[in-house]
Amino acid sequence: MFSIKEELNNNIISKLTIRFGNGILFHELSYDTLCITIDKNIIFDCIDYLYKEETLKYRFLTTLCGIHYLDSEKSIGVIYHLHSLTNNHRIRIKSFTEIENPVFPSITTIFNAANWMERETYDFFGIIFENHPNLKRILNADDINYFPMRKEYPIEDTTRDDKNDNMFGRS
Amino acid sequence: MENTEKTGDGGYLTGKLDHLVGLARKNSIWPLPLATKCCGIEFMATMGAHYDFARFGSEKLSFSPRQCDVLMVMGTISKKMAPVVKEIYVQMSEPRWVIAVGACASSGGIFDSYSVLQGIDKIIPVDVYIPGCPPRPEQIIDGLMKAQELIGNEHLRRRHSKEYQELLKKYGIE
Numbered sequence: 001m002f003s004i005k006e007e008l009n010n011n012i013i014s015k016l017t018i019r020f021g022n023g024i025l026f027h028e029l030s031y032d033t034l035c036i037t038i039d040k041n042i043i044f045d046c047i048d049y050l051y052k053e054e055t056l057k058y059r060f061l062t063t064l065c066g067i068h069y070l071d072s073e074k075s076i077g078v079i080y081h082l083h084s085l086t087n088n089h090r091i092r093i094k095s096f097t098e099i100e101n102p103v104f105p106s107i108t109t110i111f112n113a114a115n116w117m118e119r120e121t122y123d124f125f126g127i128i129f130e131n132h133p134n135l136k137r138i139l140n141a142d143d144i145n146y147f148p149m150r151k152e153y154p155i156e157d158t159t160r161d162d163k164n165d166n167m168f169g170r171s
Numbered sequence: 172m173e174n175t176e177k178t179g180d181g182g183y184l185t186g187k188l189d190h191l192v193g194l195a196r197k198n199s200i201w202p203l204p205l206a207t208k209c210c211g212i213e214f215m216a217t218m219g220a221h222y223d224f225a226r227f228g229s230e231k232l233s234f235s236p237r238q239c240d241v242l243m244v245m246g247t248i249s250k251k252m253a254p255v256v257k258e259i260y261v262q263m264s265e266p267r268w269v270i271a272v273g274a275c276a277s278s279g280g281i282f283d284s285y286s287v288l289q290g291i292d293k294i295i296p297v298d299v300y301i302p303g304c305p306p307r308p309e310q311i312i313d314g315l316m317k318a319q320e321l322i323g324n325e326h327l328r329r330r331h332s333k334e335y336q337e338l339l340k341k342y343g344i345e
Contacts, residue, residue: 159293
């Protein structure tokens with residue numbers, strides 16, 4: 001006997017698999033929320049489908065953010081949280097790509113709310129959203145010349161010269 | 172009726188104009204509070220009836236830079252905020268002084284981060300640093316009294332001196 005939520009989860013997976021086939025790379029239930037990893041090339045179509053499909057109606061973008069895993073091959077990614085208000089159901093969608101070419105399609109044509117979130121993701125991770133109407137820095141100072149949330153950059157301020165690493169147990 | 176004792180005729184004092192001007196300046200400081208964080212809350216307590224900042228002649232807090240004498244920067248200044256702080260300092264008229272209140276304004280404090288300015292002395296000259304995270308009202312009053320000492324003893328020609336011009340030039344302020 002499935003609960004309503006489990007039924008919805010299975011329904012989404014089967015619908016997406018029928019439509020997109022191999023594009024759906026991986027799915028799991030983590031922290032009680034369905035989490036789907038999707039190929040970068042179909043991310044726009046997939047979110048568009050989830051938005052328009054009459055029984056699903058994922059029409060609220062809860063959040064959108066970037067992530068950087070140093071140890072995996074496709075290290076840089078974008079995570080979308082979608083909410084269906086009619087079903088009261090949330091899903092997470094992840095998509096990864098190589099750091100050498102961090103380009104994702106912009107979903108601002110589907111969700112206007114994605115505009116500033118994509119700008120923030122660009123600001124901190126340097127992910128370029130194609131067809132974004134105004135892709136420039138939003139939170140950091142305009143003259144900053146790197147993407148501070150990427151793992152290869154130090155989190156500390158680099159202009160300080162009065163900090164001796166020995167004092168902090170580092171050498 | 173004989174009244175000579177009360178009028179006290181014939182007395183005079185000699186002194187330098189510097190001292191007189193210094194005395195007047197140091198006892199009528201108008202602070203400009205730039206409160207961005209928790210040190211600002213401590214400053215509010217300092218301004219309140221219990222600690223009563225007004226005792227030192229700082230009755231009038233002004234939020235207009237052109238009419239202020241002392242800029243009090245209280246709280247973390249992010250790198251994006253830095254040009255704003257500098258602009259406020261530039262808009263103040265001479266003579267002007269700066270007090271950095273709290274660890275963040277003095278050195279960046281615990282926020283050793285890509286987005287936080289590591290002390291406001293990176294962008295504007297600072298006269299008095301007040302340590303503490305946040306400093307107690309007594310410390311803020313102590314800091315103001317240190318500033319009063321500086322202001323009272325300042326030479327009248329200091330702002331025209333070559334050293335002062337060079338100091339400002341170092342910070343890119345004309």
